[in-house]
Amino acid sequence: MLNLLDKCWKYRLQVVCHLCDHVSNVPELNENQVAVCRVCGGHVVEGAKHDDEKVIAFATTASILLLCSLLFELISFSRQGLVQSMGLMDVSLVMVKHQYEPLGALMAATITMLPASLLLFAFFLHTPLRKLLPTSLQIFMTKAIFFCKDWSMPEIFLVAVLVSLVKITSLADIGMGLSFWAYIGFVVFFLLTMLNIHRQNLWDSISHHSKYPQYPTRGRAIDSDVGGCHTCDLITKESECPRCHSAVHTRNPQSVQKTLAWLATAFMLYIPANIAPILITVFLNSPEPSTIIGGVAVLIEHGSYPIAIVIFVASVMLPLAKMAAFALFCWVVTKQKNICRLSFTQIYMIAEFLGKWSMIDVYVVAVLAALVQLSGMMEIVPGVGAVYFSLMVIASMIAAHSFDPKLLWDLEQKYADKE
Numbered sequence: 477m478l479n480l481l482d483k484c485w486k487y488r489l490q491v492v493c494h495l496c497d498h499v500s501n502v503p504e505l506n507e508n509q510v511a512v513c514r515v516c517g518g519h520v521v522e523g524a525k526h527d528d529e530k531v532i533a534f535a536t537t538a539s540i541l542l543l544c545s546l547l548f549e550l551i552s553f554s555r556q557g558l559v560q561s562m563g564l565m566d567v568s569l570v571m572v573k574h575q576y577e578p579l580g581a582l583m584a585a586t587i588t589m590l591p592a593s594l595l596l597f598a599f600f601l602h603t604p605l606r607k608l609l610p611t612s613l614q615i616f617m618t619k620a621i622f623f624c625k626d627w628s629m630p631e632i633f634l635v636a637v638l639v640s641l642v643k644i645t646s647l648a649d650i651g652m653g654l655s656f657w658a659y660i661g662f663v664v665f666f667l668l669t670m671l672n673i674h675r676q677n678l679w680d681s682i683s684h685h686s687k688y689p690q691y692p693t694r695g696r697a698i699d700s701d702v703g704g705c706h707t708c709d710l711i712t713k714e715s716e717c718p719r720c721h722s723a724v725h726t727r728n729p730q731s732v733q734k735t736l737a738w739l740a741t742a743f744m745l746y747i748p749a750n751i752a753p754i755l756i757t758v759f760l761n762s763p764e765p766s767t768i769i770g771g772v773a774v775l776i777e778h779g780s781y782p783i784a785i786v787i788f789v790a791s792v793m794l795p796l797a798k799m800a801a802f803a804l805f806c807w808v809v810t811k812q813k814n815i816c817r818l819s820f821t822q823i824y825m826i827a828e829f830l831g832k833w834s835m836i837d838v839y840v841v842a843v844l845a846a847l848v849q850l851s852g853m854m855e856i857v858p859g860v861g862a863v864y865f866s867l868m869v870i871a872s873m874i875a876a877h878s879f880d881p882k883l884l885w886d887l888e889q890k891y892a893d894k895e
């Protein structure tokens with residue numbers, strides 16, 4: 477009996493919940509099992525999948541489809557005998573052409589370069605070639621996968637392409653090229669690759685968690701003076717993670733101050749992003765600037781209600797709601813308010829997940845500007861509002877990353893101490 481207990485103890489996995497800081501002692505899980513935090517219900521770890529072949533197959537297919545989507549025509553646009561077509565890279569090049577080079581770089585990074593890097597690293601780390609790589613390179617690649625995952629937006633770009641097509645379908649004849657179908661396939665296989673990447677497996681294949689000391693702890697990690705590494709999930713007393721060498725904090729230092737600073741930046745950018753024109757339609761040499769709200773009004777006039785709702789919610793409501801939610805979190809934490817922590821944590825998770833979908837309108841502008849270039853007749857030019865808007869989305873994403881949701885659960889401790 478004792479041996480059995482000893483074995484269970486030895487091979488269990490200790491994980492600190494990144495939402496509420498409670499330590500879970502998880503026994504070995506089967507493939508389809510998921511361990512959830514008993515306090516906040518957040519997922520702490522999934523059962524190990526032995527899906528190396530799947531990841532290799534999905535990543536290879538996605539890479540080939542991405543390459544195909546770069547080589548051919550994405551969409552063609554014809555009006556009164558004039559034909560214009562665009563490729564995938566034209567969404568970046570059109571920004572460079574109009575002197576918005578950083579925006580062009582952001583487009584290229586989020587829709588092709590970061591997803592391509594993720595696929596490359598995932599491929600290498602799931603093949604036996606991995607063993608030939610130095611540990612430091614394996615650590616770098618694993619960290620890079622999760623960074624690229626947060627900043628890759630091919631699925632948002634795909635929805636933006638579809639929205640753009642609906643927007644201009646009444647103006648001209650639209651044709652979908654080979655790249656369009658290849659990009660759809662790429663997004664599907666890219667998402668399948670991400671779904672099959674198992675964080676715990678990747679880190680355990682670099683250095684197994686059982687090699688590191690275990691701590692007989694229950695309750696909050698901070699009370700036992702241990703912390704969970706945000707990068708590889710290892711539980712440790714050190715200030716530098718012994719496995720991935722990232723800094724380990726029990727709480728994100730100056731989380732509220734950093735979040736508020738980024739929120740203020742995002743809000744200051746939100747105002748010009750909505751006042752300045754996001755795109756300029758040049759029809760027979762007469763420019764007509766259009767703001768985000770102006771664009772929504774035009775869509776309603778043309779009866780495109782679903783697209784008007786998508787753009788209005790993603791570009792106007794979502795950024796404001798997200799900023800309001802994080803400002804509320806900071807206020808609650810600073811003023812030590814007694815709140816329903818579970819609901820607040822769920823709002824935090826939704827706000828963090830949905831944040832990057834605000835980029836949809838910037839992609840729509842880039843697609844329209846790359847596609848509609850019938851000089852002398854009709855041209856769409858990106859406006860400076862698109863730059864403010866992208867910076868606003870980036871600032872609000874950094875604000876969300878800066879906020880430590882464990883602070884919401886520290887309030888529980890404060891009220892428990894008072895009782």
Ligand SMILES: [Zn+2]
Pocket residue numbers: 493494495496497498513514515516517518
């Ligand atoms: Zn939790």
Ligand SMILES: [Zn+2]
Pocket residue numbers: 705706707708709710717718719720721722
């Ligand atoms: Zn670590």
